[in-house]
Amino acid sequence: MFRVLAVFATAWGIAFSAQAQTYPNKVVRLVVPFAPGGSSEIIARTLAHRLSENLGQQFIVENKPGGGGNIAMQEVARAEPDGYTLMLGHVGSLAMNPPMFANNPAMKKPPYDANKDFIPVSLVAVVPNIFVVNAGVPAKDLKEFVALARAKPGTINYGSAGNGSAGHLAFEYLKMVTGIDIVHVPYKGTGPMLTDLIAGQTQATSAGTPPLMPHVKSGKLRAIAVGTPQRIAALPDVGTVAQQGYPGFETSQWYGIIVPAKTPDGIVKKLADEIAKATKSAEVTERFRIDGTIAVGSTPSEFAEFILKEQARWGEVVRKSGVKVE
Numbered sequence: 542m543f544r545v546l547a548v549f550a551t552a553w554g555i556a557f558s559a560q561a562q563t564y565p566n567k568v569v570r571l572v573v574p575f576a577p578g579g580s581s582e583i584i585a586r587t588l589a590h591r592l593s594e595n596l597g598q599q600f601i602v603e604n605k606p607g608g609g610g611n612i613a614m615q616e617v618a619r620a621e622p623d624g625y626t627l628m629l630g631h632v633g634s635l636a637m638n639p640p641m642f643a644n645n646p647a648m649k650k651p652p653y654d655a656n657k658d659f660i661p662v663s664l665v666a667v668v669p670n671i672f673v674v675n676a677g678v679p680a681k682d683l684k685e686f687v688a689l690a691r692a693k694p695g696t697i698n699y700g701s702a703g704n705g706s707a708g709h710l711a712f713e714y715l716k717m718v719t720g721i722d723i724v725h726v727p728y729k730g731t732g733p734m735l736t737d738l739i740a741g742q743t744q745a746t747s748a749g750t751p752p753l754m755p756h757v758k759s760g761k762l763r764a765i766a767v768g769t770p771q772r773i774a775a776l777p778d779v780g781t782v783a784q785q786g787y788p789g790f791e792t793s794q795w796y797g798i799i800v801p802a803k804t805p806d807g808i809v810k811k812l813a814d815e816i817a818k819a820t821k822s823a824e825v826t827e828r829f830r831i832d833g834t835i836a837v838g839s840t841p842s843e844f845a846e847f848i849l850k851e852q853a854r855w856g857e858v859v860r861k862s863g864v865k866v867e
Contacts, residue, residue: 561807564624565598571627571798574613574634576606576730579702580668580749580834584796585629587828588665591819600627606730609705610634611651618658622801624808628659630799633707636851640859641705655852660804661844663816664797667835668749670711670768671776676761678744683766683785686745690721697723700734700743710855710864711747711768711792717862718787738762749794750775750833768792775833795851797837797844813841 571589575581582604589600605613614634620626635655642651653659672683680686690697701709704727716723726743728734731752737743739761746753747768754775756762764779770791772781782790798816800809819825820838829836839847858864 560805561811564808564811565596567598567625569598569600569625569627571600571602571629572613572617573602573604573629574606574610574631575604575702576732577604578730578732578735578752580731580751580794580832581629581631581796583751583832584666584668584829584834587825588816588819591822591825592815595815595819606703609638609703611638611653615652617799618653618801620801622803622805624800624804624812626801627662627812628799629665630659630661630797631707632793632795632851632855633705633710635799635848636855637707637710637859638705639852640856641710641864655848658802659799660802660809661841661848662798662800662809663813663841664795664837664839664844664847665816665820666796666829666837668751668794668796669773669833669835670707670747670792670794671750671753671764671779672712672715672745672747672766672768672782673753673757673762673764674745675738675741675743676763677741678763680765681763682780683782686765687719687721690719690723694722695724697745698726698743699723699745699747700726700728700738701746702731702734702748703727703729707794708746708748710858710862712745713862713864714790714792714858715747715782718782718790747792754832773833797839809841813839
């Protein structure tokens with residue numbers, strides 16, 4: 542019996558190895574759980590282009606917004622675990638959504654289990670969150686914005702890419718520590734949210750640097766604070782939230798590739814190796830640097846450990862702030 546099992550295990554390993562060697566031999570889908578126009582699409586398309594070049598097979602990006610990322614997560618969780626359907630995992634869908642849904646007993650649980658239905662492949666990028674206001678808002682920094690909000694409670698509107706999005710939670714976190722009363726306006730994606738913010742229909746937002754920096758540089762938006770512990774090179778004159786009176790405050794977005802559970806180990810490893818190679822390329826590093834994004838590239842085990850730490854951190858923020866998915 543042991544001999545049979547050993548032979549079977551060897552054959553199984555050889556099959557996995559052969560499968561990984563020939564992978565990919567057809568088009569690979571990279572599903573993005575948000576509408577076009579945000580950090581997620583910029584990161585996904587930059588990575589997909591580099592992987593297509595390196596592996597000689599097309600990696601196509603498909604935007605599938607809705608449900609705070611739940612629609613896309615459910616679809617990929619149910620996809621064939623063969624390496625041809627990838628998911629751009631995000632701090633929201635992997636670390637924020639589960640505790641937010643748990644915070645509201647009336648809501649159904651997310652239609653996926655972030656830890657059981659997927660295999661982490663590689664952390665691709667970390668994106669600093671920044672807080673910005675419309676250029677017409679009379680606040681040059683966070684202290685002035687907080688003072689303005691306290692003087693006119695309930696009159697300032699901030700937009701987000703959607704209810705339960707990373708930007709939503711980041712601003713609710715800021716509201717919690719500053720004690721200000723401002724109104725959340727959810728949109729179906731970063732693109733439409735930015736359109737209204739630039740037009741003055743809303744007054745503020747928090748999001749990753751890639752979609753915001755062009756408008757900050759043009760003067761249409763003004764950065765008032767950075768969510769990371771240290772200032773960022775793209776905005777050297779903008780203080781962090783912690784530096785402006787709220788020690789310990791930290792919020793950033795991150796993105797990584799995950800695949801359906803039961804995807805063969807050989808394919809997972811090959812993908813991780815190729816992603817690490819891509820994120821270290823001059824093309825990807827420079828494209829990310831322009832928008833203040835930090836290219837990473839990690840092993841599957843490193844990404845898995847990172848996700849667990851983020852789940853613990855954001856779970857605590859959700860519990861303290863009382864944020865709910867309505």
